[in-house]
Amino acid sequence: MAKHSRKHPLRRLAVLAVFLLVLVLFFRWENTSLQITHFDPAFTDLPAGFDGCRIVVLSDLHGAEFGENNEELFQTVADQSPEYIFYLGDLEDKYRGPDPGYAEAVAAGLTAIAPTYYVTGNHEWAIGDVPELKERLAAQGVTVLSNSFVTLERNGDTVVLAGIDDPNGYADQKPPETVAAEVYAAYGDPFWMLLAHRNDRFESQYSLLGADLVLSGHGHGGIIRLPFTDGLLSTDRTLFPSYTAGLYEANGSALFVTRGLGNSGPSFRLWNRPEVAVVTLHRAEA
Known part of the structure; x- marks a missing residue:
């Protein structure tokens, strides 16, 4: 015994x-481990030429690498055959500091796959030298949207894509409301999309601008995802935040939020893998 x-x-x-x-x-x-997710929002006013338009939405890398020099990330994105790539801020992390050449390498890898559009997040502004960062990204072929807008063309139709800098930016920067007014002044009442890093400003501000679709990151999917919740923690550590992952609607505007890719500082993910999101636009019957 x-x-x-x-x-x-x-x-x-x-x-x-x-x-x-x-x-x-x-x-x-x-x-x-990268997770590929698919979303299929439908809009009655989407121009017919954009029906089936396939967009990869990325955000919040925070200096992470997936495979050597992010080759796994680039291959995963390329495998989705996107027509456009939208990158929604926090490319680098203020707690780790930027690695020399990192931003350029990510930009070059993405633009080699599809036209890439970028807006700043809060971490870019916390690190500083944002104008210089924008120049380095643009030199690699990225279209940087700094409180500005462009048109996208597909199958003979046009939509407007606007992008705003994070509120951490310069105090005198153009407000989102002015950007929206300029869109309407230039194009009447177009179908337009807005790239805006902060998910937590959607209901109170961004949904009121009139954009058909707002695309955001920042929320990291609620960091820890539990059944029947929209994430457990916000990025400022408040409990049970809203608008952290997937499709939402408020005030006549739709929102897509990606869970993002990396972690900031010592944070982590649980039941919330790094996301490569594929958003396919559809034209709905009126």
């Missing part, structure tokens, strides 16, 4: 070690 009793503690330690190893591997997988 004494012989068996000596084995039991070793068996328990072995079981505990296996459990901890599985837990560590699962946690690593949750934070480093």
